[in-house]
Amino acid sequence: MFSKLHSKDNIKNSAISYKNQVFNKKNRNFYIKAILLITVGLISYFFIANNENYYNKTIGKIIAVDETQGNTEYIKNQHLNTIIMNGKHKGEKLEFDNLASYSKIFDIDYKINDRIFISITEDEKGSIISSYILGYKRDKYLGYIAIIFVVLILLIGGSKGFKSLTSVIVNILIFYSVIKLYSHGYNLWVITTIMSIIFVIISILIVSGINKKSLCAIVGTMVSIIITMIITAIVMTVTNSKGVYYEEMEFLMTSPEQIFFIGLMIGTIGGIMDIAITMSSAINELYNKNPNIERKILIQSSMEIGKDVMATMANTLVFVYISGSIPTILFWLRNGLSLSYIIGIGINLEIIRALIGSIGVVISIPITMYISVILLKERRIGVN
Known part of the structure; x- marks a missing residue:
């Protein structure tokens, strides 16, 4: 009898303990946020679905x-x-x-x-x-996707998700500003370069805050972008752009080479910035965990992290650029064009963008790593 009563007490205590774990303050706040976000999402859904009067x-x-x-x-x-x-x-x-x-x-x-x-x-x-x-x-379908994105990024990311969302909104406004300024006659190279610098600084500061880790990521991104563009310019100049086909840009009223370089710079910034913040965060965390870590071990550890990220990021760039050409590829295949022609001429610019972006990703790893080691050196490190 005592054993049965004791067993029931244990079950009851376990149930109470589980209930307390589920409904503790942290989980309760999460549930409240989830309910609020879902409610706001549903309200937004019905508004977008019935916005004809606006x-x-x-x-x-x-x-x-x-x-x-x-x-x-x-x-x-x-x-x-x-x-x-x-x-x-x-x-x-x-x-x-x-x-x-x-x-x-x-x-x-x-x-x-x-x-x-x-x-x-x-x-x-x-x-x-x-x-x-x-x-x-089409606005309602775009609105539905946007609602799902906002709800998920806030629900899963919390404050970090909110910062990321803020960064996306700010960057959209920056991109819109570039278009408006160009339409008013401003030099496209100048405004794109200035806006790219602002884009990098604001994105990193919003997500990571004002600290040395962010400074390392910003400097690493800037240096990597400059070196990548210099390498690209040298190769294009030496080869006289042979093998590069700008036919898809012939309808533009400005130089297709200029548009290509500007698009290349904007597209490459995202991948390099991601690598830069990853490397600076990793080195910063290693310093925090062990302020006396040896520089040799620090570099080895951060390089291993960089290699893992490098492989996935390079693949991401390839898939992002090539995926946009899938309808065109299918259209050309349907009209009897050979795959070698499509790769060599049809999606020539996408392949070049992916390759140059991958070069930027690769060189950003050691660049950001050494910049982070130098700028974070005020912490006590071990034997050099």
Whole structure:
């Protein structure tokens, strides 16, 4: 009997202990944040899904689609029944004919419940006499992805996630500023260089704070970018850019070489900055754990960390650049172009960007490592 009572007491105590662990202060704060974030996310979801009244353009909702086969199996004719969702004609119904192809390159295959922008023409009495489809309303899908991203980064990352999100928003504003300044006649090289420096400094300071670790990452990123661009310029000058095809940039009104270098610099900064902050954080942590660590051991340990990060980052750059060309690659393959032609000419610039970005990633490891060792040397280290 005593054994049974004792067993029940143990079970009860274990349940109470588990309950206390689950609902302790730290976990309780997490649950509160999760509920608040999910609630805000749902509110944002319903707002984006029903934001037609905030648009000046007329928006219609497709309520029925009748389809018939076109002249070929790759084309179909659509008869769309729509209802206007905003403006003074809200509630009125319109009908449209749409031609949809299998490739969807120049047209859209509309579905029921899709939202579309509509242009209408009125008579003197304000009645609709003609209308046509302007395009597809895509903001809600982008909004849904943005909501999921924000909720997850805040829920999982906490304060760090908030800092990262702030950094993303600030960098978007910086990028927008570059475009606006260029449209007003400012030199693209100058404003891009200045904005890139601001981008690096703000991104690292927001995420890591104002400290020597951030300083090491900033200096390491800057030095690595400069060296990478110098290497690229030297190689392009010596080879006279042979093997580099700028055909996809021929429609631009400025030098394609200039645009290529600017895009290369912006694209490479992200990878190098990631490596730089990783290396400076690793060395800073090693110093914190053991202020008397020998410099030789410190360098060996940080290099091992750098090698692991280098492999994944190089692969990331390759996949990021190449993935954007997948639709073009499939299109060319479908039209009978050889894979060697596509690689050699079609995605030539993407391959070069990936290779140069990988060079930047590789050289940023020893550069940031030695800069961090020098700038953090005020801590007591062991035998040199």
